Amino acid sequence: MRLVWTLLFALASSVAFAASPEDDYIAARDKAIADIAAREASNVEVETLDATNTKALADLQQRLSAILGPLAVKDFPATGTINLESLSASDIGFGMLDGLRYAKSDEGPSIVATTRGLTDRWLQSKADGDDESLRLPTGLDEALKLDAFYTQAIGADAAFVKTLDFSLQKPDGADIAIARLGGWTQDVGPIYDQQVVVAVVKGDRVLIAEAPASPPVPKIAACEALWTAADATAQKFQETYQGSDLKDQQAYDSANAAWEKGDSDYRACMGERLPGDPAFPALLAQAQQLADHMAGK
Incomplete structure (x- = not known):
């Protein structure tokens, strides 16, 4: 009787801890990634790496299709x-x-x-x-x-x-x-x-x-104007950039800051005005x- 219970417990445990299809997919994906990394470290030819990558992706695609x-x-x-x-x-x-x-x-x-x-x-x-x-x-x-x-x-x-x-x-x-x-x-x-x-x-x-x-x-004129002005300001800063000294670095940073602010202002304008456009x-x-x-x- 003890043997029967032992077998039943072992069977239940194996079912409880069986890998799911998602577990199998992740394991296969990680194994393929590790395999490709090892081949790259060994300087395997690009054509071989590409073939390995293609084959592994096809296998993973099949697993995902089943899931x-x-x-x-x-x-x-x-x-x-x-x-x-x-x-x-x-x-x-x-x-x-x-x-x-x-x-x-x-x-x-x-x-x-x-x-x-x-x-x-x-x-x-x-x-x-x-x-x-x-x-x-x-x-x-x-x-x-x-x-x-x-x-x-x-x-x-x-x-x-x-x-x-x-x-x-x-x-x-x-x-x-x-x-x-x-x-x-x-x-x-x-x-x-x-x-x-x-x-x-x-x-x-x-x-x-x-x-x-x-x-x-659609293009919204008010938003376009914000970006055009910011771009013009950034271009002026960029024109003063000559090399890598401190003054040039400041000009470079100022140009990037103007572009980033212009981008942020432009997107905020579009988010505010587009809902009122006939296309919305x-x-x-x-x-x-x-x-x-x-x-x-």
């Missing part, structure tokens, strides 16, 4: 490709959010889908990072309100900069629904090709949609429709 199942969001394909762009820490696109990206084209709308568990693990890794400027809060609702979340989660070679937050009606069944208007940039100043970005959390699923603003975000209701409707569709409407 997530088909996507069921209107106007989006059912199958996706892995959101990670590289497993090499030396490459652009390393460390993005673990999930699948669904899109009909590279230029059109896309959705990155993942689970709450994978998102929580990813946020924890960003909270523990060595680089303070890249750290994120571990709470998902708090993280979704930050530009840095979208920059690191779904961007690769540019930063997401918010113009404004939309006031959404949270769809039925959604736990969180956040929508923002903004754009991707590598510099300060106006961003004319803006995106509507919507995040919906429903149960175990986290969905982040990105679509070109429709209609395009359509932009809000676009964000709401994305949120509704992701929530299952």
Whole structure:
């Protein structure tokens, strides 16, 4: 009888501690990252590294597809490709959010889908990072309100900069629904090709949609004037920059400060004035429709 109970206990324990599909995915991902890092340290040829990276990403994509199942969001394909762009820490696109990206084209709308568990693990890794400027809060609702979340989660070679937050009606069944208007940039100043970005959390699923603003975000003269004036001031400082002595460094710093203030003033102006523009209701409707569709409407 004691043997029977021992066997039953061992069986129950093995079930209780069995790795979940998400655990298996994370283990496979980390193993692939370590393998690529070791090969890089051994000066393996680039072609071999690329092949290793491609094969590992394909395996991880298959694992994520099994975890997530088909996507069921209107106007989006059912199958996706892995959101990670590289497993090499030396490459652009390393460390993005673990999930699948669904899109009909590279230029059109896309959705990155993942689970709450994978998102929580990813946020924890960003909270523990060595680089303070890249750290994120571990709470998902708090993280979704930050530009840095979208920059690191779904961007690769540019930063997401918010113009404004939309006031959404949270769809039925959604736990969180956040929508923002903004754009991707590598510099300060106006961003004319803006995106509507919507995040919906429903149960175990986290969905982040990105679509070109429709209609395009209009130029607002008062905001353009703020940036033009700031740019002119910065250019004057920059003209005095000659080299690396203290005076030149001060000119360089003053130019950057003028650009950064101009950028901040411009975005604040757009956030204040755009809701009164005739184009705004359509932009809000676009964000709401994305949120509704992701929530299952």
